[in-house]
Amino acid sequence: NTPLTRQFLAGFIAGGLWEFFNYWAQVKWIYTVPFFEELKLFEMPLAGFLGFPPFAVECVLVYRLLVWYRLAPPLGAHQDQRPEPIKVWNAFVIVLLAAAFALTVNHYIYLNVGSVKPRLAKVDSLDPTARTFLQDEGIVYLTDLEAGGSAEIWRQMEGELGRERTQGTRGLVELYLHQGIGVEYGNLLTKAGIRSLADLAASSAAQVEDRLAALPGNVRRPTPAQIRLWIRRIPSP
DSSP states (O other): OOHHHHHHHHHHHHHHHHHHHHHHOSSOOOOOOTTOSSSEETTEEGGGGGGHHHHHHHHHHHHHHHHHTTSSOOOGGGGGSOOOOOOHHHHHHHHHHHHHHHHHHHHHHHHHOOOOSOBGGGOTTSOHHHHHHHHHTTOOBGGGGGSTTHHHHHHHHHHHHOHHHHHHHHHHHHHHHGGGOHHHHHHHHHHTTOOSHHHHHTSOHHHHHHHHHTSSSOOOOOOHHHHHHHHHTOOOO
């Protein structure tokens, strides 16, 4: 029962809780890792859980470094650690490393975050009349149309705009909210003629990829693994 063992165990527990809450969140991480698309616990490939224990140790080491240079208060077992006065050169190096880390994380997020909480105003393919109606109802994010009370909004829309327009809008919302598709990829899909989950389900991943590749412009497109995941997780009718 060494400190290292406890840190490994804490990493496993924290990682399990992290992925549990991530699985049920509206805005979440969805992993598409080659060869591990099916072997998952929650959203995380099983092999990914091996990264949480060393990550916990890394967090402890960073904390000890901060305590050592009086940049964090000593807590628990670290109260006996003797802080050293920080030197100007050391402080400069720490700030430089922190800046490099922040830039690296920002680049990593750009490469790996496929979507964020979808704003109604950024949905290009939405019918103007439907957009105006939803904005008048105070809808800012598409996720608001899944919240409590949204059923009444859909009923009001059908009464004012008609059944066909309401169903078309609802199909778009379901598409954009499906498995992290979001605004960026949702706009691409609709430009490629895919405007609902039914349209997506009617195509193979290769067909969707070809239709997206045919779109003009140098824009970021979803990976084949993402497209396969979207299609595989479409609910059965």
